[in-house]
Amino acid sequence: MKRIISILLENESGALSRVVGLFAQRGYNIDTLTVAPTDDDTLSRLTLTTQGDDHMAEQIVKQLHKLIDTIKVVDLTVGSYIERELMLVKIKATENDIRAELKSCVEIFRGHIVDVTPQTYTVQLAGDSEKLDAFIEAVRDMGIMEVVRSGVSGISRGDKFLRV
C-alpha cells in the first residue's frame, strides 16, 4: 500500500541525508521525496512516499522519529489527506491535429500549456499522483519528450495540522 509520510525536520546540515540514509540502510524504498523550508525557516518539511504494509509503515515512522533531527512524523495515509504533485511534460507537437488534441487533453485535466515552440508544447499539471499518471497515459502516444515530477506534497484534511 502507498504511504505518504510527512516529516518536520530541523533545518540543519546533514539532516536530510540522515533521512535518506535511513531508508537505504533499512531497505525501504523511497518513491518520491520533496523537501523545502516552511514559514519557519528553522524547519524543513518533507513529504515522502513509499510502499509498505502496516507493520512496515509503523517501523518507518518509528525509525524516522528516532532520528535526532526529526521533530514530528506522521503517516498521512492513516487518516484523510490531500495530496498534490506538480508535473511538467514536454511533448512533441509538430502537427496541427496533435496540437489540438493535446490542448483539449490539457483542458480536461485542468492543466496549462506554459511553453510553446514550433516543435513542442510544455504542459504544467498539478494534482494527485493518479491524475498525473492518467495524463501521461493519455498523451503517451503523442510523443513525450521529457517528464519532470515534483514528488508528492501532502497535508491532512480538517483541523489537524503538523507544527512545532
Next chain:
Amino acid sequence: MELYSGGEILIRALKDAGIKNVWGYPGGAALHIYDALYRQEDVHHILVRHEQAAVHAADGYSRSTGEVGTALVTSGPGATNAITGIATAYMDSIPLVVISGQVPLTKIGQDAFQETDMVGVSRPIVKHSFLVTRAEDIAETIAKAYYIASTGRPGPVVVDIPKDVTDPSYKVPYSYPDQVKMRSYQPTDKGHRGQIKRAVKTLIQAKRPVIYAGGGVVLDNASEQLTALAQKLNFPVTNTLMGLGGYPGTDRQYLGMLGMHGTFEANTAMHHADVIFAIGARFDDRVTNDLDKFCPHATIIHVDVDPTSISKNIDAHIPIVGTCTSVLDEMNSLSEQMAIEPDAEAIAEWWVQLDQWRADKGIYTASRYEESSGNCIKPQDVIKMLYKITNGEAIITTDVGQHQMFAAQYYLFDKPRTWINSGGLGTMGFGLPAAMGCQLAFPDKAVACVTGEGSIQMNIQELSTCSQHNLPVKIINLNNAALGMVRQWQDMNYSSRYSESVYEDSLPDFVKLAEAYGHVGMKITHIDDLEEKMRECFAMKDRVVFMDIDVDRSEHVYPMQMPGGSMRDLWLNKTERT
C-alpha cells in the same frame, strides 16, 4: 571577560561535562586540541596505539562504569580507524562521544590531505553526529553530544571539528550550558501506566513464565529492580549475551544464557513459555532462531526504551516504551498493591519441569564435555578455573569466537557491568582495549581479557599502551591454534574443509611477545599446571600477564541452535541433538 581558543573551549567543555579520561591519538587536524590538552590537568589523556583501540577502550570504560566514554582522533585515517569502534558501540547501545579533527572549513570538499567526510562515513553507525563550524558552538555541541549519548537508548555520538575552529589565534568567551534542551529530542522515560498494569496482571496469571532480560537492564542499572521482581514472583530468568550479570548468575532462578549458544533449559523454557517478559532485549536473530517457530505459546510483554525495538522482529502483545528502571519500579510497586498473587501451584509445577531440564541436559548440573586430561586442556575448564581463582569477582572482557561463548557460559556473573563483550557487532580485537578501559576505571580490580590467538592479534599493539599507562590487565589466551568458531562452522556445515581458518605454524611465541612489551608471559600446556600458574598470574597485581594456554583444538561450543529451527532445537554435543 576571559577569552579562549576553540581547543581550550573543547577541553573546558569536556571537564564541565564531567569527563576525566579521554582515549586518543593525535594528528594534524587535532593538533590545536592536543596543544590545549597539554596545557591543563583536568582531563587525562591516554595515548593508545591504534584509534580503533581508543574507541574500544572508551567503550570498555563506559560499559564497566556506566559513564559516557570519550575518544579523540585526528581526521582522515584517524577517523576511519575509529569506525569499527564506533560501530561496535552502536550495536550494543554504548554511550560514547568520539571527537574527530577535520581539515579546515576552508578545505572541506577539496579532497584535502587527510580529509574524510566523517559525518557521512559514520552516519549509519552513530546515534547522532555534529560538524562544528564555529568556536562559539563547541561548548554547546559538547553538552548536546553527552546528553544525546547518555539518554534514551544510549549510543555513540560523533563530533567532527575542523582545524580552523580550534585555531589558537581566534578566541571567544566560554560558557557551558546548565542544561540541554532540544525540541527534536525528548527521550521517553516512564512507560504507559495502563500498559504496565496489564503487564503485571498478565504476569500474575502466568503458569509457565520466563523473564528474558537483555543488555538494557545492565545499561539502565535496573538489575536490582529486576532481581526484586523476579524473586517476588519466583519466576525463572534468562539473560541474553548482552544481559549477563543483569540477573545474578549463581541464583537458583537463573536458567543461564539463551539463544544460539544458550543453555538447554533456558531455550527450552522459552519455547514452552506461556508468558515471556522481555525487558531491555531486542529479539535478536542470535536469540530467536527461526522467527516463524519462535515461542508458539507465548504472550509477549516487551519493555524497551527504544520504540523501534518493539514489534520489530516479534510482535509484542503488551508493548511498553520506557526505561527498564522506571517500568520495573512501577511493576514492583503495582505487584505489591494488587491483591492477587501468582499462581503458586502452577509456578511450582513449572519449576519441577525446569529443574528436570537442568538435571537432564544443563551445563551447570554436570559436565557435558569430556574433561581435561594431561595435555588436553578443555577451554571450558580454563574458564571454570578463572572463575574459581578470581572468586567470580573479576571484570571479564572477551574477544569474539569460541572463547567468548565459553566465557559467557562458564563464568557466572553475579553483578552487572562485569561482563564486557562485543555482542551486536562481534568485533574481534575488542577485548584487550576494552580491558584497558575497565582497568583504568577500576585500578584495584582484577580485569581479565579472555581471548583467542586470532582475536588478540587484532589489537595486540595495545600491550604497549598497558605499559605506558600502567594498566595491569590479565590476558587469558585460549589458544586453539585456529579461528575456532570459524572452524566449528566449517566442521558443521562444510565437511571440515578448513578454508583459511588455520595458521600453519605461523603463530608468534606469545610469551616472548609479552616479554618484548615488558610484560610477563606464561605458556600452559598441561592441565596440572593451570591452577598454580593462574594463581601466580592474578597474584601479580601490578603486572600485565599474558597466559597463553594451549586448549583442545577440536572442541566445539554447545549447546548450539540448529539453523531454521525453533529456540529449543539444539545440538547438545557433536552427536546428540534435541
